[in-house]
Amino acid sequence: MFKQIFYDQLKELASIQGGPGQEQDVVKKLVEWFTPLSDHVEVDRMGNLYAYKKGTSPGPTIMVSAHSDEIGCVVRDIDERGFLRLERTGGMIESLMVGRKVNVNGHLGVIGVKAGHLQTPEERSKVPSIYSLYVDVGASSKEEVNELGIQIGSPITYMSDIEKFTNPDLICGKAIDNRSCCVLLLELFKKLQDVQFAGTLVGVVTVQEEVGLRGAKVAAYKVNPDYAFVLDTIPCADTPDSLGSGYPVSIGKGPVIPALAGGSVRGNIMSPQIKALIVKQAENLGLPYQLAVMSGATTDAAAVHIEREGILSGAITFARRYSHSPVEVANLNDFEQGLTLLEFLIRENQEWGDLNFI
Numbered sequence: 001m002f003k004q005i006f007y008d009q010l011k012e013l014a015s016i017q018g019g020p021g022q023e024q025d026v027v028k029k030l031v032e033w034f035t036p037l038s039d040h041v042e043v044d045r046m047g048n049l050y051a052y053k054k055g056t057s058p059g060p061t062i063m064v065s066a067h068s069d070e071i072g073c074v075v076r077d078i079d080e081r082g083f084l085r086l087e088r089t090g091g092m093i094e095s096l097m098v099g100r101k102v103n104v105n106g107h108l109g110v111i112g113v114k115a116g117h118l119q120t121p122e123e124r125s126k127v128p129s130i131y132s133l134y135v136d137v138g139a140s141s142k143e144e145v146n147e148l149g150i151q152i153g154s155p156i157t158y159m160s161d162i163e164k165f166t167n168p169d170l171i172c173g174k175a176i177d178n179r180s181c182c183v184l185l186l187e188l189f190k191k192l193q194d195v196q197f198a199g200t201l202v203g204v205v206t207v208q209e210e211v212g213l214r215g216a217k218v219a220a221y222k223v224n225p226d227y228a229f230v231l232d233t234i235p236c237a238d239t240p241d242s243l244g245s246g247y248p249v250s251i252g253k254g255p256v257i258p259a260l261a262g263g264s265v266r267g268n269i270m271s272p273q274i275k276a277l278i279v280k281q282a283e284n285l286g287l288p289y290q291l292a293v294m295s296g297a298t299t300d301a302a303a304v305h306i307e308r309e310g311i312l313s314g315a316i317t318f319a320r321r322y323s324h325s326p327v328e329v330a331n332l333n334d335f336e337q338g339l340t341l342l343e344f345l346i347r348e349n350q351e352w353g354d355l356n357f358i
Contacts, residue, residue, distance in 0.1 A: 002187070002339070003332040007171060009033075009183045011162040014175040017103050019072025020089040020211040022155040023047055026068045030182060030205055037189040038203070048219045049205040053189060059198025059349060060226035064188065064342065065216065065300055066181035067209030067232065070174065071324050072157040073130075075104070075150060082139030084109070086130055086156060090210030091324040095127045100326060102135060105154040109137040160326035169252070169332045176320055176328040178209070181231035184335055184342075191343045198350045199226075209300055213266070216300035220307035227274070227355070228313040229345070230301040231338075233330065234258060234294060236319035247294065249319050252331040254288030255338040256317045262298030268305055273355040274314035281345055287337050290319070297323075312355055316341065 018026035027049050035041050038051040049068075071090035078084055084104065099113045112134050114123065135156060139145045162173035185203050192201065202223050206215035209232075220228065237243065238250035249256055257278055260269050282289040305313035316338055321329040 002336050010180055013179045014162050017157050019155045019157050020069045020208045023068045023207045033186055046218050047207040048215045051203040053201045055197040055199050057198045061200045063202045063223045063225035063228040065204040065206050065230050066185045067178045067206045069210050071210050075152050075154045078142050078145050080142055082141050082145050084135040094130050096325050101159040103157050103159050104137050105150050107137055107148050109135045112136050158326035172327055172329045174326040176330050177233040187339050188342050197347045213300050213303035216303040220304040228304045228311050230299045230315040232299040232317050233320040234317040235297055235323040249290050249292050251319045253290055256290045256292050256319055258292045258315050260293045262302050266302050267298050268302040270314050271312055282341055
């Protein structure tokens with residue numbers, strides 16, 4: 001039952017355009033979903049969503065967050081013939097963009113490609129720069145583009161619906177990073193209805209993660225939680241082109257606990273106390289989990305843990321293949337196991353003990 005409900009909600013949420021700084025419609029839908037499950041829901045000036053749920057006894061304030069934005073671009077220029085030039089907002093990869101269908105402020109567009117018959121041998125073997133790519137929205141002039149409501153700064157995102165493989169546990173599509181974890185956070189709130197737990201849970205949906213963890217910084221300062229858990233997806237290495245990479249993370253093998261994520265400046269070394277807490281709970285429940293060290297990717301935990309006087313933070317992530325592409329692939333079982341882990345972490349928070357640094 002969980003997997004079908006999760007899939008249906010993710011399919012709907014991922015279909016909504018929401019690149020960095022343009023997440024309004026995604027947040028509006030999430031406000032609708034969180035309101036009946038929460039004591040109070042609010043949205044700050046930046047666009048972060050906060051859903052508050054008070055426990056049945058005194059205890060810590062625990063923030064659990066997921067980001068709402070997807071990778072994308074914006075319109076950089078519009079030429080006189082109605083073709084659009086792009087600027088990226090997030091990790092758009094040129095080699096995956098050519099010839100793709102895109103949503104341009106609610107309108108169908110395609111990222112054009114020079115006909116193979118007209119390409120030189122050098123052009124056929126070269127990935128074009130994003131600054132030489134263009135979008136065709138079927139207009140023949142700048143005026144026609146403007147009449148469509150497309151302007152400089154208008155959002156551009158992939159068009160790629162969430163679908164199931166023949167194996168129904170495997171899903172594929174765009175924006176699995178990170179609408180999947182927004183849905184997981186929603187399911188956590190459903191699980192905690194009429195359940196006893198101590199303290200206050202603050203579910204946060206952050207904005208602009210893909211362009212520098214910006215919403216998370218604001219949200220962590222506002223909530224000032226005792227503890228924080230960040231939910232996100234993470235690249236894996238279980239395909240032929242990445243086997244033997246020294247990064248043993250796969251889909252279908254349980255939630256991923258990133259002991260280290262991100263580079264030297266914008267990263268997070270998970271606190272030993274939080275790491276041990278997550279691992280202990282997973283083992284007590286008999287749930288599979290994966291430990292990872294991933295210097296090439298980061299999560300909102302990198303911003304959260306250094307706010308105010310420092311916030312004890314951890315990340316619970318979920319493996320995805322083909323990261324930052326319109327065909328990201330994930331396993332629904334990983335999310336189901338992650339939900340079980342999260343529910344028991346929140347319910348049993350009075351058993352955590354002393355999580356001070358020393």
